[in-house]
Amino acid sequence: MEELFQEVLTHFSPILKHKHFEKGRLLHKANEVSIELFLVRSGVLRSFYYVDGKDVTAHFALDHGVVGAADSIIRRKRSRYNIEALEDSEVFLLNYDELEAFLDKKPKLERLARRFTQLIYIDLVERIEGMTFLSAKERYDHLIDRYPDITQRVSLGHIASYLGITQETLSRVRAKH
Amino acid sequence: MEELFQEVLTHFSPILKHKHFEKGRLLHKANEVSIELFLVRSGVLRSFYYVDGKDVTAHFALDHGVVGAADSIIRRKRSRYNIEALEDSEVFLLNYDELEAFLDKKPKLERLARRFTQLIYIDLVERIEGMTFLSAKERYDHLIDRYPDITQRVSLGHIASYLGITQETLSRVRAKH
DNA sequence: TTGATTTTTTGATCTATGTCAAAGCCTTAC
DNA sequence: GTAAGGCTTTGACATAGATCAAAAAATCAA
Numbered sequence: 001m002e003e004l005f006q007e008v009l010t011h012f013s014p015i016l017k018h019k020h021f022e023k024g025r026l027l028h029k030a031n032e033v034s035i036e037l038f039l040v041r042s043g044v045l046r047s048f049y050y051v052d053g054k055d056v057t058a059h060f061a062l063d064h065g066v067v068g069a070a071d072s073i074i075r076r077k078r079s080r081y082n083i084e085a086l087e088d089s090e091v092f093l094l095n096y097d098e099l100e101a102f103l104d105k106k107p108k109l110e111r112l113a114r115r116f117t118q119l120i121y122i123d124l125v126e127r128i129e130g131m132t133f134l135s136a137k138e139r140y141d142h143l144i145d146r147y148p149d150i151t152q153r154v155s156l157g158h159i160a161s162y163l164g165i166t167q168e169t170l171s172r173v174r175a176k177h
Numbered sequence: 178m179e180e181l182f183q184e185v186l187t188h189f190s191p192i193l194k195h196k197h198f199e200k201g202r203l204l205h206k207a208n209e210v211s212i213e214l215f216l217v218r219s220g221v222l223r224s225f226y227y228v229d230g231k232d233v234t235a236h237f238a239l240d241h242g243v244v245g246a247a248d249s250i251i252r253r254k255r256s257r258y259n260i261e262a263l264e265d266s267e268v269f270l271l272n273y274d275e276l277e278a279f280l281d282k283k284p285k286l287e288r289l290a291r292r293f294t295q296l297i298y299i300d301l302v303e304r305i306e307g308m309t310f311l312s313a314k315e316r317y318d319h320l321i322d323r324y325p326d327i328t329q330r331v332s333l334g335h336i337a338s339y340l341g342i343t344q345e346t347l348s349r350v351r352a353k354h
Numbered sequence: 355t356t357g358a359t360t361t362t363t364t365g366a367t368c369t370a371t372g373t374c375a376a377a378g379c380c381t382t383a384c
Numbered sequence: 385g386t387a388a389g390g391c392t393t394t395g396a397c398a399t400a401g402a403t404c405a406a407a408a409a410a411t412c413a414a
Binding site (some may be wrong): 135136165166168169172 | 370372373384
């Protein structure tokens with residue numbers, strides 16, 4: 001992922017906007033349209049939505065991760081997701097329309113864009129496997145395998161909702177190392 | 178999805194191989210490399226893998242759906258998935274290497290390929306949401322929303338494993354319509 | 355047809371995890 | 385440095401869904 005991330009930064013630099021967001025800052029509000037992709041150079045972002053009042057994390061983007069309002073980008077509709085910074089974060093913004101225009105001019109970059117998309121996709125595939133038929137402990141272990149340092153950087157509650165379990169359960173899982 | 182599917186068939190016809198598979202036929206075996214994408218014109222395919230002996234459905238592709246050994250295609254490694262036909266199916270095969278070569282020659286088609294990928298992606302996103310924090314009944318309802326006729330065409334056991342619940346539970350959920 | 359598989363349903367437990375509640379801990383701000 | 389608020393842990397209890405087992409239905413094959 002990392003090399004590819006760097007490649008993307010290099011080749012798409014003409015259309016990237018570099019920004020800094022403070023911890024706690026909301027980069028995108030639910031119910032609005034946004035076709036920005038957020039490429040995280042450092043820090044942590046997360047997307048989340050509400051299921052009858054409960055805050056559920058949809059996705060984390062740690063350093064070299066990516067997050068965006070996928071539903072909005074693809075369907076061009078108001079998004080159900082919010083996106084917020086969990087740490088002070090350095091982020092590159094990539095507007096999807098600009099991306100397409102840029103790719104039209106530089107078709108050589110299509111291959112790179114495709115590979116990047118594939119990685120984002122396989123990440124989701126793995127995530128689904130990590131949720132199906134696994135116990136709370138197994139889900140947690142699976143997450144740690146994929147993102148070893150996430151526990152130091154993201155609160156237990158956010159991780160729990162990402163895994164589809166309650167914070168109490170996650171706390172108990174953790175208790176038995 | 179459907180229009181886009183037709184568009185793909187039309188524009189990529191030079192590299193598509195048309196095949197017919199009988200019900201029960203294994204199109205891809207786990208532990209082998211395959212970079213074929215299976216575009217289902219009619220019939221049903223499913224991919225599945227084993228979690229300590231238990232057969233778990235990873236994905237269904239009904240008419241106008243797509244399935245492939247995603248891990249193998251993206252990582253070029255032996256796949257954990259099997260792919261089988263659940264009905265006699267008419268399928269178009271698309272080899273990923275050929276696709277890339279073809280796209281190099283016809284960069285105009287990149288946009289179409291990208292849109293197609295996006296739809297496949299958003300499908301997965303919705304699926305994850307349909308599994309996180311939902312009860313067995315809610316998961317089932319969510320599936321029926323997305324694939325109304327799946328129950329007539331796929332066995333209860335396959336659907337249950339796809340939803341991450343046991344067949345007994347799914348049977349009981351169904352009992353109370 | 356008819357027996358043999360396979361799939362689905364039903365029943366009786368058992369258990370992991372949810373829920374509710376309260377207490378401890380750790381930050382952050384003044 | 386202390387108060388305030390947010391996180392995390394712990395406990396008691398409730399419950400959805402797993403597991404095990406067996407019967408009933410449906411599908412298939414000869």
